[in-house]
Amino acid sequence: MAAGTKKTGTARKILAGLALLFILLGLYFGLIKAPPDANQGEVQRIMYLHIPSILIAYLAFFIVFVGSCLYLWKGERRDDILAHSAAEVGVLFTALTIIEGSIWGKPTWGVWWTWDARLTLTALLLLIFVGYLMLRSLIEDQNRSAVCGAVLGIIGSLDIPLIHMSVYWWRTLHQPPSILRPDKAPWDNIHPDMLWALGINFLAFSFLFFYLLSLRFRVGEAEEELKRLKLYGTT
């Protein structure tokens, strides 16, 4: 147990180092190396943070879905801790995405917020998973909280495509995708330095995400251990 903890501790430190390194690199590429956008100018640079953070948020919620399914199927505590941890970190990245988007939206669209489909969808995603965290904290019994959380995690993930569809039909005004377009290859649409900035920042956010996730996971495990110690006096 102690040896395993030490090993994962080292791995976590490496992850933290990589995250820091890539964040600095990403800042250099995003702020200095990449040229300003032809239409939007310097404001566009916030996209190097905005796009990675929403992608990571979706990754986090995918992990919630997988962890929830595994927990209901097998009933292993660590799957539940994983889902709960991923939801917490996911909420953080979703909130970041919305804040970054607002900062970008004010100079570009002239408003902090508009009821566009993708904005609405992201805000709803945040609300759904804040609800998930509320549910987890308001049910005291651990197993019950885990089961209810898993059910909500699954339902929430299944509902996202439907919400997506409905708000899209409702209205849309967001930027059409500028990199992944059907008519051209990604590298034709965009300056290579911009693509680098985006890629490096994506890696930086991924490292940061997995670092935070493993940290939160460890906290969950420690809570488990503490509970066991209180109950039986030994692990």
Next chain:
Amino acid sequence: MTILRQIYWLLWKDILLEIRRRETLLSMFFFGTVLLFLFHFSFEIPPERIAEMAPGLLWLAFVFTGTLALTQLFHVEMESQCLEALLLCPMDRGAFYLSKVLFNFLLMVLVELVVFPLFGILFNIDFWRHLPALFSIVFLGTIGFCALGTLFSALTLRAHAKELLLPLILFPLIIPAILGTIRGMEIILGARDLQELFPWVHLLIAFDVIFLTVGFLIFEWVIEA
């Protein structure tokens, strides 16, 4: 005992209790009516704009009264540990779920049948010839609302502050049902091309089918947790 008979008896139990106590349905009726008055005082809607605002106001009134019913849905079972006794019966948990969905649906439909005409009279809106179409789309939305709401009502059963928690987790997730119903009603009331209605009807049907199925399958974990 087949699953249909199980659903029938479970539903009958709830109906019988409601007939004898008359608590939930009556409070829903009055709450719905009070909401109509509140809406009128809050918005002072000019007569020419009532047709475009009616769908949103009506459906919100139904969602709020429905939520009121949902918070009480398992109340009977929680009293004197009836839930434990009920779970001892060799019955399909899915049947239990469907009976509760049906019961909540029944309550909401009864309220809708009264509030709908009342709205027409109070706000002086001429929607009588659209009534069958409006009812159909509202029923579709109500099924979806009950499918998800029943599941979440059971989910929050043993949580602290469950009455507060339920709308918090339910409302973001029923957005498709809310949007589908309101847009559908707008299209019908605006006498627009019915072709526009199809995507929303399909969305509502998909929502209903998906969450009735998921609820049916997953309820076992929720209620036994």
